[in-house]
Amino acid sequence: MQRRTFIQHTGLLTAAVSTAGPAVFATSQPENVAKNKLPKWKGFNLLDFFSPDPAQSRKATQEDHLKWMQDWGFDFVRLPMAYPAYLKFDRSRNITPNEVYQIDQQAVDRIDTLVALAHKYKLHVSLNLHRAPGYCINAGFNEPYNLWTDQAALDAFCFHWNMWAKRYKNVSATKISFDLLNEPSMRADMNDQHSKRSTVPGDVYRKVAKAASEAIRKENPNHLVIADGNDTGTSVIPELIDLNIGQSCRGYNPGIISHYKAPWANKDPDHLPEPKWPGQVGNKYLSRAMLETFYQPWIELVNKGVGVHCGECGCWNKTPHDVFLAWFTDVLDILSSHGIGFALWEFIGDFGILDSRRTDVAYEDWYGHKLDRKLLNLLLKA
Template identity: 25%
Template structure:
């Protein structure tokens, strides 16, 4: 009897070990089998307010974004998502990982892989840095800088199992450092840390001051590292793209607005204070040619380094006149297409969304403009 029990115990253990081995190998095969071996992107969309800028509980998070959404994104013609994550959503104040939040992150990566999409994991906001704050301790507190590098050490160890062709890392969304050197120094230390474990992972770098094209020349790009994508954001002209946006400093303006041309006529500013007018007045005539000229320095730098240029955010708030809004998107996309600039529009179902978050209705007109000739 003892012999029989021992025999069955050994048999059961062997079967379990075999099943575990098969599962792990099948799981690994699923991860590494992807149609494109290198991390290449062309058109994407931001998945905002899910693991970033969100106070959703777990049930709300599960209902907000799912594999069905990922399938829809792929069906619309996108090839990747940019996935913002925040420190406060992924780690508690003691630096302990939120298990459920990390499960959502892993789920998103698997869903993307299953739908032949790539993922850019974007560390969007950390406790020591938010792009809208007047003061960010990240730039002059060594402890916070070490903590930031450690966040990326943890992320790299967590995500390094995924193929280089499936995911990429964006170090920090819209850095607003005191000066370019502060950002370049932190960037260098963070990249060194990531490269210890992942020498070939694609890393997305943006310039200081909100990833503006105007500061591109101050970005220190790692030498002899081809696994880099250079990123900028584009919301010009701000008075047009953020028309009536409630969080914006210019959200108070409710007069006429237009694109192309000068966004606001002087006669429409008479009822506003001098301080308000200083935020709104802009005598530049905006057009596709203006956008081309504005992006030219970034385009040239990317060519010099033979690196992919990427616009990780752009968008126009839907309160703008629809005809003008569609023309703005059309001109931006044309410049991207003509200059081999990959992009991810802001966003999927947030305030700028291609989908109305309340009704779930797809903005087909916007999709047609975004995906045209692409």
């Protein structure tokens, strides 16, 4: 249940992207607020291809799930993919650099099928490499090199994005976008989940993002490209502002709320102060004011003409539900008031609106699933 996060806003898309300037999408916002160049997409992350091992993958998204999203008024899905999920290689040992190029056509076809189904229900699809050659925010798969330091890794990264761009070269930018890399950071040991992290140097991030975006736009100059914020999605990337690349923030701040007791995010998950919102938690007072400060650089980015979307947001199921909803109300209000859309991590599962396994929710039966109606209503209001 690991987690650490784009979509068409029907009737509000007015133009495609151009390499000559910033993305030209119109969104509905108050007149005194700068218009976000990206639509105010609202939707979910779908984890069908999240695991690097297909044998460990989630149950496949069903067509009904996509229909429910459309019926409820959502217009976006993000597909965080682990590149090994669509490769052919001997999984009994660590992957080699050469095997990173061995595409499994049947696996790619399954991704195509989900994309086509999402488009059937007028959902914009954001393809994301959650695990790219040489980098992932999560450990659990041995990378043969480092994306930030090794040219061989960057070459493979560009190969994968060029492949996806070729497959969708004739699909409108209103229907598909490409989110380059999930939650980048430098890590002392690429294969150690808890090794020391630091900021990716701006010039290094620029080099990687520029190369990948050029590999994509080689197939279609109007393809929409997004880059997740630095420092695991939390910090804007000034070095990309002139590259006609949107940027993606996160709705997980502070982590004591969003990832309370999450073992993959905390070294000692059983000894954490109980979350409150607002209120004193440990040595910090948590409040909306801290969120306003956190999102101010992203709001300024919108004002500079860079498209911004929140590619992931939400809360693991150990946080008390009333605390989660109080905090998330503030998160979504801040984003929404500046025309920034969002994608909940996830649709079905511990972070989701269905089958989240919370012990303090009065669930509603929904075609055999357990629906968190309060959370759904909150998302729809944003």
